[in-house]
Amino acid sequence: MxxxxxxxxxxxxxxxxxxxxxxxxxxxxxxxxxxxxxxxxxxxxxxxxxxxxxxxxxxxxxxxxxxxxxxxxxxxxxxxxxxxxxxxxxxxxxxxxxxxxxxxxxxxxxxxxxxxxxxxxxxxxxxxxxxxxxxxxxxxLGDWFVPFASIATSLGLIAPPLLLGLYVGARRRLMESLRERADSLERELQLLAERAEERAEWARNEERTRIAREMHDVVAHRVSLMVVHAAALQAVARKDPEKAVKNAALVGDMGRQALTELREMLGVLRSGEGTRSASVPLAVVGAAAEASRVMEEGEGPCLSELDELVGQSAAAGMVVDLSVEGEVRGYTPEIEQTAYRVVQEALTNVHKHAAGAKTHVRLAHRVAEIAMQVENEPPPEVGSASSARLPSGGNGLVGMKERVVGLGGVFVSGPTEAGGFRVSAVIPAA
Structure with a gap:
């Protein structure tokens, strides 16, 4: 051997x-x-x-x-x-x-x-x-015996060791080749295992990012509106009780909506717990697959709910102008949810950083893409802090860009020359 x-x-x-x-x-x-x-x-x-x-x-x-x-x-x-x-x-x-x-x-x-x-x-x-x-x-003996004995003796002494040596040499080379192949396969399996672990780690990171992004989109907008209404409620509680009651009802409705969306998200996460007995990466991949299934089945916000979204901001005291261009048509659930989240997060940022500023929401249905733009004018008192004192983690714009770029789109944001802020995104329709 x-x-x-x-x-x-x-x-x-x-x-x-x-x-x-x-x-x-x-x-x-x-x-x-x-x-x-x-x-x-x-x-x-x-x-x-x-x-x-x-x-x-x-x-x-x-x-x-x-x-x-x-x-x-x-x-x-x-x-x-x-x-x-x-x-x-x-x-x-x-x-x-x-x-x-x-x-x-x-x-x-x-x-x-x-x-x-x-x-x-x-x-x-x-x-x-x-x-x-x-x-x-x-x-x-006869003369025939001399060549016969010579040939038989020579072949008997030469052929067996020659053939046996050739067989043993070929077998040894075959064994070495098989051993080298086994070593190569072992190295390949080790590399595949390392790559699988890297893919599992990547899936875990992607899932954490997706969960954080969804939590931010769900909580930030609803809670921001709730804080704005709570501040307004505090301001008019004694002067205008009817308006205070109306604001309190809005705060309750938004809180219930936020809880409903959080329950849906937690349900998606819990659906991956059944695979934890196998391995942690499988649980992460299971949760990601379930999240993708939910998105594909359309169990989430869509563009038809933009009117309601704009109405909630208007109820919080924001002057919002919504305009839709082009022929309205349906898109995949992932595209519609991404477009909705971009508008939602842009409105949330207006509540946080430019309370009271007039905002223009534009949605354009084009041949091969859908474009959206949210632009707010300067707030009434430029440089003053919001009366609601809303905190900001700085992740809203990053999350919007990740969503849009992940679908092959383009995302641009930045201040305008007039002192406001503009968020623009273009997403391929296919």
Missing amino acids: TTTGEEDATARGGPWWWARRRSAVFDWSLAAVSAAECALEGVPFARDAGIPVAAGVVFGLLAGSVLLVRRQWPIAVVLVAIAITPAQMGFLMGIVGLYTLAASELPRRIIGSLAAMQLVGTLIVTFVRVRQDMVRGDLD
């Missing part, structure tokens, strides 16, 4: 070029057996060559011990095995060396060339040996 990456670095505990200690022990054992074999085969070789037997034994020991470097230099081992084949030595070294060469990462052409050289060398040596035995009379 092979290892890659960090596992391979951890597994490397052997000396020199060996990855493991057991691999080193195994190669040392093979080298010892090969050296002993070559030493024994060196005795008849020395007698046939007419050299001292000790020289043949030493030569065999040196030649057989080359098997020790089979993992580092397999080509050298095979070349030595081919070189000592005429001396009828190194059969174990030839088999193991060829197997190691075939299982290595060397090019196939090199493996094939060396295997062919060893096959030819073994074939020639076997042919000569069998021929000599037949000439001496040790074998009494």
Whole structure:
């Protein structure tokens, strides 16, 4: 079994070029057996060559011990095995060396060339040996036996280790490829998990922003009108009791409307609690999906309610002029709610910062878009604070811009040359 990456670095505990200690022990054992074999085969070789037997034994020991470097230099081992084949030595070294060469990462052409050289060398040596035995009379067979025995012996010594080495090498490369692919998939899964967490965090932030924006739109306008009516009620309570009663009734109506809208919003939020058992991001996504469903089904303010919205501001003492241009038609609930919220927040800002100023609300239905503009004139006393003392968090304009830009529209706001303030927005109709 092979290892890659960090596992391979951890597994490397052997000396020199060996990855493991057991691999080193195994190669040392093979080298010892090969050296002993070559030493024994060196005795008849020395007698046939007419050299001292000790020289043949030493030569065999040196030649057989080359098997020790089979993992580092397999080509050298095979070349030595081919070189000592005429001396009828190194059969174990030839088999193991060829197997190691075939299982290595060397090019196939090199493996094939060396295997062919060893096959030819073994074939020639076997042919000569069998021929000599037949000439001496040790074998009494037909002439056909010499080539048959030579070919069979050569193939028997070369083919099995070569094929086994090729199979083991291919299997090792396949295992390494699968391991690398598994590591790659693990890294991809980790990246996907990180991206999923980032998307969940983004969804949570978006949901918080949406909730804050909705809460601001619902509460700010209603409560601002309630504060304005309460201030007027305080001013006329003793002078004009009938008007005071009327203002008190308006305050109650607006409070009930604010509570109704808050209950609807809290109902949307509670609908996502059922998914909390799975995970917090699922609950957030569930609430966002429910909010989108509510918006798509039109359960919210629409442009047909602008008259009522303007009437509430007029009842609070604001002089509001509403004008509608173009042919009135229906839009998607999201577009209508966004347009309504822009006008609502702009009127709220007039109540806060320019109490008593005359305000012009313009709505234009165009071919491919809907445009709205809320512009107020300077307040009666420029620079004076509102008698209602309404607080401002500075999030109204930001929320309006986020809504409009989120639908692909354009939002512009700023003071006018006359000293008033103008809020303009254009939203695509599609």
